[in-house]
Amino acid sequence: MNIHEYQAKDIFRRYGIPVPPGDVATTPDEAERIARAYGTGVVVKAQVYAGGRGKAGGVKLARTPADARAAALQIIGMQIKGLTVPKVLVTPAADIASEAYAGIIVDRGSKRAVFMVSPAGGIDIEEVAATMPEKIMRLPVDPRYGLLPFEATRLGFFLYKNPKLARDAAKIMRQMWQAFVGSGGSLAEINPLAVTTGGDLLALDAKMVIDDNELDRRPDIAALRDETAENPSELAARRANLTFIKLDGNVGCVVNGAGLAMATMDLVKYYGGEPANFLDIGGSSNPEKVVNALKIITRDPNVKAILFNIFGGITRTDDVANGIVAATRDAPLDVPMVIRLTGTNEEIAVQILQQHGFSAMTDMDDAVQKAVRLATGGKAA
Ligand code: GDP
Ligand code: MN
Numbered sequence: 001m002n003i004h005e006y007q008a009k010d011i012f013r014r015y016g017i018p019v020p021p022g023d024v025a026t027t028p029d030e031a032e033r034i035a036r037a038y039g040t041g042v043v044v045k046a047q048v049y050a051g052g053r054g055k056a057g058g059v060k061l062a063r064t065p066a067d068a069r070a071a072a073l074q075i076i077g078m079q080i081k082g083l084t085v086p087k088v089l090v091t092p093a094a095d096i097a098s099e100a101y102a103g104i105i106v107d108r109g110s111k112r113a114v115f116m117v118s119p120a121g122g123i124d125i126e127e128v129a130a131t132m133p134e135k136i137m138r139l140p141v142d143p144r145y146g147l148l149p150f151e152a153t154r155l156g157f158f159l160y161k162n163p164k165l166a167r168d169a170a171k172i173m174r175q176m177w178q179a180f181v182g183s184g185g186s187l188a189e190i191n192p193l194a195v196t197t198g199g200d201l202l203a204l205d206a207k208m209v210i211d212d213n214e215l216d217r218r219p220d221i222a223a224l225r226d227e228t229a230e231n232p233s234e235l236a237a238r239r240a241n242l243t244f245i246k247l248d249g250n251v252g253c254v255v256n257g258a259g260l261a262m263a264t265m266d267l268v269k270y271y272g273g274e275p276a277n278f279l280d281i282g283g284s285s286n287p288e289k290v291v292n293a294l295k296i297i298t299r300d301p302n303v304k305a306i307l308f309n310i311f312g313g314i315t316r317t318d319d320v321a322n323g324i325v326a327a328t329r330d331a332p333l334d335v336p337m338v339i340r341l342t343g344t345n346e347e348i349a350v351q352i353l354q355q356h357g358f359s360a361m362t363d364m365d366d367a368v369q370k371a372v373r374l375a376t377g378g379k380a381a
Contacts (some may be wrong), residue, residue: 001210002049003224007091008188008206015179017172017190019203022091031072034090036065041093042073046341049229050081051207052124058085061093069281086228094202099192100159101125102173102244104141104180106187112140113180115147115196116172117155121192159193168201183221184214233296234276240292242281249306250275250375252297252335254283254290256315264309267364272370276303283313290323305375309364314340321349325356336374339369 009019021038024047025031034041046058053059058080060071072088075093075147118136120128130137135200137158149170156170172193180188187209194204206262215222227235236245242259250271255261257278265275277297282290297303310320320341339360341349352358360365 001212001222002229003208003210003217003221004047004049004089004229005206006047006085006174006228007224008208009203011179011183011208012190012206013175015175015182017175017203018201018322019206020094022089022090022354023088025072025090026087026205028069028072028076029373030089030228031088032065032069035062035068038092040067042090044068044075045089045091045092046080046085047087047089047229048080048085052081053080056080056171057113062224068360079212080176083226083229083231084232088225094194094204094341095197095311096192096204097166097195097197097199099194099204101128101154101171101189101191102169102176102193103189104157104176104185104187110140111132112143115139115151115155115159115177116139117159117173119159121194125191139179139237146181147174152177159380160195165195165201172203179189180208183208184211184218185209186211187275187339233299236296237279240296242279242289242293243297244280246300247275247277248301249276251371252276252279252300252303252306253309254279254281254293254297254306255303255309256311256320260311261310262366264316264364268307270373271372272371273368273375276300281320287319287323287326290320291327293326294327294333295331298331298335302326303335304377306333306337306338307367307371309367310339310341310343312341312346312349315343315346317341317349318345318352321352324358328356338367338371338374340364 006024007230015017023034036335043064044060046053047146050124058075062068062071075085075088086165099120101121102114104113116138118128120135152170152173156166159169160166185208189207190203192203192204196202198356210221233246234244251268255264261278261280268275281293281295310317341360342362
């Protein structure tokens with residue numbers, strides 16, 4: 001689960017990390033009022049689940065309350081990476097002497113949470129990794145012991161030569177680790193970790209991603225979910241108990257089971273197509289799930305063909321067929337659909353589909369090739 005910068009900052013603050021104050025505004029008037037109360041120049045920052053807000057025009061310096069109002073007017077409602085900005089954070093502007101990066105990611109290779117720090121902050125860490133990899137230090141953390149004091153010190157001295165700054169940074173690394181573990185994080189990031197002109201460290205940006213599997217035992221963290229900031233399709237899918245991830249291609253995929261969904265996407269790519277999504281309707285089927293899945297997929301204007309790939313085990317293929325019939329009865333599709341199903345109640349499913357003018361295939365390769373061909377207007381495969 002994503003959380004906003006202001007929420008991540010609240011968490012960091014609770015663990016003692018130096019974070020500037022800030023208040024959230026959903027209207028320009030509110031932004032102006034908050035800026036006036038601070039009585040200083042402020043930064044108005046888009047609260048949206050996307051990085052690179054600065055480059056996209058979602059972070060603006062405002063010298064006066066009127067400027068803050070104008071900045072909020074521009075930022076609230078703007079689109080960043082396909083997401084609408086629902087609110088802004090208004091925070092006193094700091095005078096920056098230098099910017100560093102500090103992050104914790106989960107690394108599958110080492111099966112550990114890994115600290116990544118770099119004195120080259122303020123820009124994407126991917127960019128630093130590509131152009132000056134020697135400026136990144138990685139430190140896998142042993143989950144049995146957590147971040148040990150000497151490790152924190154090494155991180156601090158990699159960031160700063162000045163011993164005071166290095167020690168302050170080491171303390172922040174330990175607090176960051178506590179915040180990460182204590183909140184069930186799968187990612188934590190401070191970029192930039194700034195040195196102010198006064199010589200103090202300050203976390204000017206904060207990002208956290210929470211492991212969904214941690215939410216049940218952390219109701220306080222689960223309550224941070226902001227549905228107004230979520231991708232509408234992903235929100236609809238979560239409400240319908242479907243696992244859905246939007247992708248950039250044009251073949252809409254409806255599959256049961258995560259493994260089969262992955263294999264289906266692989267095969268779409270193998271035959272020269274691009275999947276528009278990952279969608280797992282889950283093991284136990286009911287027609288309602290299929291109706292919801294089709295609604296979500298057809299909302300994406302990029303989708304040029306729909307591919308059903310159903311392996312009937314616990315999932316009954318006749319349930320899926322009934323779902324397809326129900327979903328298309330009220331809202332006929334305006335893109336072609338390829339249905340492949342095999343397994344439990346396959347004969348009944350084929351009968352149901354045929355009665356309603358659909359045809360079904362049983363071979364996965366054939367079905368995927370056909371869907372890719374239809375999506376690309378006959379050009380591929
Ligand atoms: P991101 O682009 O989404 O990562 O948003 P950030 O919060 O990191 O802001 C982008 C950039 O805006 C930072 O790298 C800073 O250079 C600048 N910035 C953010 N907060 C402040 C601030 O308080 N004062 C100043 N002068 N610049 C800031
Ligand atoms: Mn940032």
